[in-house]
Amino acid sequence: MTREIRLTVNGREHTARVEPRTSLADCLRDALDLTGTHVGCEHGVCGACTVLLDGEPVRSCLMLAIQAVGHGVTTVEGLAPHEGLSPLQQAFQDKHGLQCGYCTPGILLATHAFLREHPEPTHEEIREMLAGHLCRCTGYHFIVEAVEAAARAVVRPKPA
Amino acid sequence: MKPAPFDYLAATSAEEAIAALVQHGDEAKLLAGGQSLVPMLNLRLARPAVLVDINRAAELDYLRETDGRVHIGAIRRQAAVERWARERLPLLATALKHVGHLAIRNRGTVVGSVAHADPASELPALLLCLDGDVVARGPRGDRVIPAGALYRAPLTTSVAADELVTEARFTLPRPEAGWGFAEVARRHGDFALVGAAALLWLDGGGRVAGARLAFFGVGSTPTRGTAAETALTGQTPSTERIVAAARAAAAVLQPEGDLHASARYRQDVAAVLAERTLAEAWKRCRKTP
Numbered sequence: 001m002t003r004e005i006r007l008t009v010n011g012r013e014h015t016a017r018v019e020p021r022t023s024l025a026d027c028l029r030d031a032l033d034l035t036g037t038h039v040g041c042e043h044g045v046c047g048a049c050t051v052l053l054d055g056e057p058v059r060s061c062l063m064l065a066i067q068a069v070g071h072g073v074t075t076v077e078g079l080a081p082h083e084g085l086s087p088l089q090q091a092f093q094d095k096h097g098l099q100c101g102y103c104t105p106g107i108l109l110a111t112h113a114f115l116r117e118h119p120e121p122t123h124e125e126i127r128e129m130l131a132g133h134l135c136r137c138t139g140y141h142f143i144v145e146a147v148e149a150a151a152r153a154v155v156r157p158k159p160a
Numbered sequence: 161m162k163p164a165p166f167d168y169l170a171a172t173s174a175e176e177a178i179a180a181l182v183q184h185g186d187e188a189k190l191l192a193g194g195q196s197l198v199p200m201l202n203l204r205l206a207r208p209a210v211l212v213d214i215n216r217a218a219e220l221d222y223l224r225e226t227d228g229r230v231h232i233g234a235i236r237r238q239a240a241v242e243r244w245a246r247e248r249l250p251l252l253a254t255a256l257k258h259v260g261h262l263a264i265r266n267r268g269t270v271v272g273s274v275a276h277a278d279p280a281s282e283l284p285a286l287l288l289c290l291d292g293d294v295v296a297r298g299p300r301g302d303r304v305i306p307a308g309a310l311y312r313a314p315l316t317t318s319v320a321a322d323e324l325v326t327e328a329r330f331t332l333p334r335p336e337a338g339w340g341f342a343e344v345a346r347r348h349g350d351f352a353l354v355g356a357a358a359l360l361w362l363d364g365g366g367r368v369a370g371a372r373l374a375f376f377g378v379g380s381t382p383t384r385g386t387a388a389e390t391a392l393t394g395q396t397p398s399t400e401r402i403v404a405a406a407r408a409a410a411a412v413l414q415p416e417g418d419l420h421a422s423a424r425y426r427q428d429v430a431a432v433l434a435e436r437t438l439a440e441a442w443k444r445c446r447k448t449p
Contacts, residue, residue, distance in 0.1 A: 001165070020168030020211065021201075042161040043199035050263050056239070057263040062198040066168060067215060110263060131348040132261030 005069050009034065010078030018065045025049040027065035028075060036076035036105050040134070047133035050106035051075050057110045076105035079112060087153040088112055097146030099137035107133045111147050115154055121147070163201035167210045173217050174234075174297055174326055180212045181322045182299050188212050190324060192235055192272035195264050220326060229329045238265035238273070249332060251290070251339040255282040255357060258341075261349045275325045277310075277317045277381070280351040282343070284311060285376035288384050289357040290330040298323035311381035337361035337370075338444030340437030343377070344429050346420065352377045353421045354429040356385070358437035360392070362445050368392045373438065378415040378430050385409030385434055397442045406434035 002017045009032060016031035023042075028034045028051070040046035042061045049060040052074035060073075079086050085093065088108060098104045107130065114121065114129045121129075126147045130140060171177035181188050189208035191197055192215065200206040214220060215235055222233040223244055230249065232241060238256055242265060245253035259265055259273065259282055273283040274294060286292070287307040294305050296319045310317050319325055333339065343355030359372040371392045373385030388409035395401055410431035417423035 001167075019165065021163040021165055023162075023198075023202075026162075042202050044195060044260070044264060047261070047263065053266070056266045058267050059195075059263050061202070062194055062264075062267065064168070064194075064198075064213075066170075067194075067213065114262075128348060129262065132263055 003066065005066055007032070007065070007068055007073060008071070009073045010075060011072075016065065020064060020066055022065045023061050024051070024063040024065045024068050024073070025060035027068075028060060028073070031065075034075050034077050038102055038105055040102070045134070046103070047106045047110065048103050050109050050133070052109055052113060055113065055116075057113045074109065076108055079108055088115070088150045091150035091153055092143075092146045095142050095146035095149050097138070097143045103133055103135045107135070107143065111150065114147075115151055119151065121151055123148075161202045163198075164204055164207045166201075166208055168213065169210060170213045170216045173219060174214075174324055177212050177214050177217060177324050178298060178322065180210065181324065184210045184212075186321055188321075190214060193237065193268035194272075195260065195268035196272070196276045196278065214324070222327075225332070229331050231327050231329050232270045233327050234271040234325060235269055236271070238268045238270055241270050249290075249330070251333070251341055251357060251359065252286055252330065254341045255286050258282055258343055258345070258349075258352070258355075264349075271325050271328045274310075274328045275317060275319060277312075277315050278351070279311075279314050279379060279381055280353075280355075280377040282352065282355060282357075282376060285355065285357055285374040285382040287328060287330065288382050289359055289372045289374035290333070291372070292328060292330045294319070294325045294329070295327045296320070296323040297326045302326070308384070314380050333359055334361055336446040338441040338446070340440030340444070342433045342436050342440075344433065354378055354415075354426050354433060356430065356433040356437045358385075358434070358441045360397070360438060360441035360445055362397070362447075367394055367396050371438070371441075373409055373434055375409075375413065375430055375434070378413045378426050380416075383413060387412055388434060388438065392438070397445075399439070402438045402442065403435055406438055407431050409434050 007014050025039050028037045038048040040048035044059045044062045050057050051060045187209040191211050191213045220234040224231045242256040292307045338360050340358040343352040345352045354377045357374050361370050363369040371389040373388045375383045388405035391405040415423045415426035
């Protein structure tokens with residue numbers, strides 16, 4: 001009992017056949033081959049599957065693909081410029097804000113939206129935002145530093 | 161961890177959703193923000209035959225302030241309510257900050273949480289603390305259910321299977337009222353082990369004109385701390401009186417122990433949080449003009 005749906009992902013129109021029960025995360029990965037979105041706990045706790053829905057972070061494991069029709073979805077594939085890394089991604093690389101990388105796409109998308117709302121975030125605000133994302137490798141310190149570096153790079157770029 | 165198959169219906173109005181509930185009865189489940197229901201589907205703790213999605217019923221996406229109350233429509237997201245509440249109802253804004261994480265609150269709805277009736281969640285207790293109620297709409301029309309008559313058991317309310325909660329209404333505290341909120345959880349965003357919300361306002365003579373205290377995480381439903389409310393009303397607040405009132409309210413609770421915390425621990429923490437939230441509320445009280 002599948003249905004055909006049209007989704008806008010990273011600014012592009014896609015068509016996919018899904019069951020009503022297919023999560024947005026599974027649709028992105030399996031039907032659209034956008035495997036940058038990772039699936040961890042599948043009940044909203046770990047944050048690995050976080051994507052942006054109309055610019056706001058949401059758990060793609062807690063949304064049905066069919067519910068995303070008519071909305072704009074942004075995945076980690078949509079963050080990077082055509083070549084190379086975005087300043088946010090670059091900050092994560094520079095500060096070793098990742099090890100295995102499983103949690104990273106979700107953290108990048110949440111941080112992307114977070115920096116828009118908090119252009120000059122405090123340590124406390126960064127940690128609270130990251131609390132929605134489980135990372136088993138880093139112990140978070142380098143992730144906090146990466147977000148701070150990204151805030152400096154994205155929001156207050158050095159004068160040329 | 162995938163849900164069992166279900167049929168899916170996207171209702172575009174409350175009426176359409178209720179018609180689907182009438183047609184499918186117990187087999188149907190309403191889907192609003194989905195932040196509690198979808199985990200239950202994924203874990204197959206819930207296996208509805210039909211999911212009635214109300215996210216496309218735009219008429220239910222509203223927040224209105226009228227008659228000293230805020231009316232929140234069934235699909236208004238928690239994050240949006242939080243932004244409004246920072247200025248207008250800081251007690252609610254503070255409680256909302258403890259509901260999951262931002263990504264959860266961007267989808268989760270206030271009404272969904274109120275109607276889901278998880279005894280460890282914040283918003284049902286807030287509905288009690290703020291003299292709230294819900295409007296349940298069904299084939300026989302609308303009926304109002306006060307918070308005190310809504311919660312029956314964990315995840316169980318007095319809303320019937322063919323009814324949709326169209327809105328939740330919270331009373332806006334009078335401007336001179338002070339408030340307090342506290343919870344103890346393992347990690348930020350986790351379900352609370354114990355939590356409390358309090359409201360206090362004074363009369364011209366500095367005596368307590370009204371008090372509200374509500375607990376969550378300490379029983380099968382959110383619970384009013386009536387003993388503390390009664391003990392404080394008419395009295396001039398003092399630290400000793402607040403401590404005694406908090407202890408009296410916690411003494412009658414009957415929390416259950418589980419893997420996360422023993423019953424004894426919950427009861428002890430409830431007394432401490434009642435004391436802290438009442439003291440905080442007292443500190444925030446303004447003089448009656």
